[in-house]
Amino acid sequence: MTTWNERFETGHAQIDAEHREFFRQLNALKGAVESGAGRERVVDLITILQTYVLGHFAREEAHMARVDCPALQANCAAHRDFALKLEHWLELLTMSGTPVSMLLDVHRESIGWIEAHIINIDCRLRGCVSKGSPHEAGG
Numbered sequence: 001m002t003t004w005n006e007r008f009e010t011g012h013a014q015i016d017a018e019h020r021e022f023f024r025q026l027n028a029l030k031g032a033v034e035s036g037a038g039r040e041r042v043v044d045l046i047t048i049l050q051t052y053v054l055g056h057f058a059r060e061e062a063h064m065a066r067v068d069c070p071a072l073q074a075n076c077a078a079h080r081d082f083a084l085k086l087e088h089w090l091e092l093l094t095m096s097g098t099p100v101s102m103l104l105d106v107h108r109e110s111i112g113w114i115e116a117h118i119i120n121i122d123c124r125l126r127g128c129v130s131k132g133s134p135h136e137a138g139g
């Protein structure tokens with residue numbers, strides 16, 4: 001089981017909490033496949049993961065934009081790639097011939113992606129400070 005650890009800390013409490021949830025959902029997916037869950041259940045879990053991840057990506061990109069993080073463009077591009085991957089995996093899994101065990105490869109690839117992504121891109125938030133809320137901006 002892969003868990004979140006301090007190496008993945010971006011310095012932003014909500015983003016870190018969302019990354020932990022991402023790991024939790026991926027582990028739940030793996031657990032479901034290993035315990036023999038049927039295709040329908042697995043597709044449900046990936047759909048939940050997809051909804052969660054897309055919301056997380058949008059929130060994280062908005063935060064990066066707010067703090068002028070230099071990793072913003074790279075982050076958006078990486079998020080788009082991963083979102084397409086998820087879409088493709090869902091398509092494959094809804095085809096009846098695809099074995100549900102393929103999900104173990106999806107899990108492995110997703111964990112690898114998220115770990116590298118957080119460390120190489122999301123953690124660049126560490127050096128970025130908020131410029132304050134729009135209400136405070138004085139013109």
Ligand SMILES: [Fe+2]
Nearest residue numbers: 060075121122
């Ligand atoms: Fe990201």
